Every structure is written in C-alpha cells, then in structure tokens.
Amino acid sequence: NAGVMQNPRHLVRRRGQEARLRCSPMKGHSHVYWYRQLPEEGLKFMVYLQKENIIDESGMPKERFSAEFPKEGPSILRIQQVVRGDSAAYFCASSTISGETSYEQYFGPGTRLTVT
Amino acid sequence: AQSVTQLGSHVSVSEGALVLLRCNYSSSVPPYLFWYVQYPNQGLQLLLKYTSAATLVKGINGFEAEFKKSETSFHLTKPSAHMSDAAEYFCVVGEETGFQKLVFGTGTRLLVSP
Numbered sequence: 030n031a032g033v034m035q036n037p038r039h040l041v042r043r044r045g046q047e048a049r050l051r052c053s054p055m056k057g058h059s060h061v062y063w064y065r066q067l068p069e070e071g072l073k074f075m076v077y078l079q080k081e082n083i084i085d086e087s088g089m090p091k092e093r094f095s096a097e098f099p100k101e102g103p104s105i106l107r108i109q110q111v112v113r114g115d116s117a118a119y120f121c122a123s124s125t126i127s128g129e130t131s132y133e134q135y136f137g138p139g140t141r142l143t144v145t
Numbered sequence: 146a147q148s149v150t151q152l153g154s155h156v157s158v159s160e161g162a163l164v165l166l167r168c169n170y171s172s173s174v175p176p177y178l179f180w181y182v183q184y185p186n187q188g189l190q191l192l193l194k195y196t197s198a199a200t201l202v203k204g205i206n207g208f209e210a211e212f213k214k215s216e217t218s219f220h221l222t223k224p225s226a227h228m229s230d231a232a233e234y235f236c237v238v239g240e241e242t243g244f245q246k247l248v249f250g251t252g253t254r255l256l257v258s259p
Contacts, residue, residue, distance in 0.1 A: 033188075062246075062247075064247075064249075070251060070252075071235055071249035071250055071251045071252050072189075072235070072247070072249045073249070074246050074247060074248070077246065085246070120188060120189065122247075124245075133191065133194065134245070134247060135191075136181075136188040136189040136190075137188050138187055138188040139187075139188050141186075
C-alpha cells in the first residue's frame, strides 16, 4: 500500500515563476491537507481539501497561492509569481474519516521549494 | 485557539541514556495530542497519539508519552536512547474545527552521542 506521494521532491524556481506541487493521497483517503515548514520552524497548516471542495483555507496566503483536489488526479498546490520568502518545505497529508484511525494524518515526504 | 510549547529546541543525550522531550499544550477542550518524528530530509512519521483512551500512550520505537491534565503536559520519553533516534520531534495538538487541523510545536532536535 503506497503512502502519500509528493512530487517533485525538490523544485527550484526563479523569482516571478510559477510553482506547482503535486500530492497523491494514500489509497482510500479522500481528505488532503497542505502544510508549510519554513526553515527552523514547525509545520503550519495551509489548506484542507476534499474531492472537488476546499473545506478550510484559513492558513493560505491571500494572494498568489491556490489549491485544488480534482475528482481525478492528485491535489495541486500552486504558487504564482514566487518570491524568496516562499522557499520552504511543503508537506501534504491525507486522512480518512472512517474507522479507528479516523483523523490520523499520514504525511508525504515533502517538496522542498527553493526560489532563487 | 489551541497551541503547544516545546521546551528546548535542542536536547543532547548519550547513547543508552534516558530521553525526555517536553511539551505543554493549551486547549479549552479535551485535546487530541500527537508526537511526530522527522528524520533529515524526510517526511513526518507518527510516533504516538493520545485520544483520551489512556493517559500513558505507547508508541513505536520504544517511545511513550504521558498525558497529565493537571500539568497540561504531554512529555515524550524513551528509557534508552539509540543513535538512530537522532531526529526532529514535533509535539502536535489536533484542533477540532469541524475537521482536525494540526497545530505543531516548533520542534526539538534530539542529538545522540556515542
């Protein structure tokens, strides 16, 4: 059973370019969460999605950031016109709401974004 | 809003010594509490979780944590450190807002020397 998959693992973008980060949840999971980890800090919640719905985006910057989780395919975190301050590790987690392990979030290996 | 405070950004122990990583939480309702471990350049792995079933929670790799409501603490311990335990440890509280939003502490880096 494959875990949460994220790609790319490392992404380098120049200022002003767009970054697209992909996350495939664990099989059977329909809930996806994105977190950002700035250097030397803990993870900060960004957004929670279910299939075709954004449930909570209270942690997302108001501009340049967007997320989606289409009916088919991975969840995408999109950052437009990247700036140096966007350099961070972006982690995706997934969960299911059924069963004993409800709410347990399983994390992917992260995408490390570097903006030059 | 719920929050966690991890005391000590770095903890150093010798191999075979007791590991104690401190965590205090702030919550107005019975919390869900977790400890996650992050190895260098890897994702996060769940060590253990508290969900009110028992105050002493046993996790993987010999770790355990005790929930103490009177002290609002959830410290992580391991009787004997191993070199492979060197990693970053995060104390996390789950915020019930219709779904479980995880609120992370700032992390404690555990260093294990021979």
